[in-house]
Amino acid sequence: DADVTQTPRNRITKTGKRIMLECSQTKGHDRMYWYRQDPGLGLRLIYYSFDVKDINKGEISDGYSVSRQAQAKFSLSLESAIPNQTAFYFCATAPATSGTDTQYFGPGTRLTVL
């Protein structure tokens, strides 16, 4: 079984629609992250959470919101999707104190906004 799962894996939606991407983990990690990947732009951090009561903006948070429902669940919402939010979205987790900063990624969601 995968340690970090994302649903849906693939989603096509229309401009203006609200959409939620979900991430669950069984690794027991406190820290969770949402990234976006566009071709040629690498990985860009959207939001991150160090525990259930902690939410922080990343470098590209505009147009997105998150919810940390539990230690194991971290959801990303697009309140009103627009075409330039078409991208791959990845969730990642990390232990609070590992001394390595290693993050572990889910398989990703391919989102297309028409």
Add this chain to the structure above:
Amino acid sequence: DQQVKQNSPSLSVQEGRISILNCDYTNSMFDYFLWYKKYPAEGPTFLISISSIKDKNEDGRFTVFLNKSAKHLSLHIVPSQPGDSAVYFCAASGAGNNRKLIWGLGTSLAVNP
């Protein structure tokens, strides 16, 4: 301004030969460096890392070298195999950026049979 740079967007090598992927950084406060491997339509997978107190870390066919004075690190894959064909990302972290990972743009490696 990119703090982590991978200046080669792509690299092609023959099977069995050495692959060398390079990464430069600008922030001297970075104290931990990681390499990730990514196949199409999959999430990045952690490959190998190195602390700034070391200059080399080896794990099987993969070795990472760190040159702090030059703010440069490299990933060596020996011998290269067709299954190594993927995009490789370099990332760095430090206390100054709340231990978030700062990512390079990636290098696409093609290992030809």
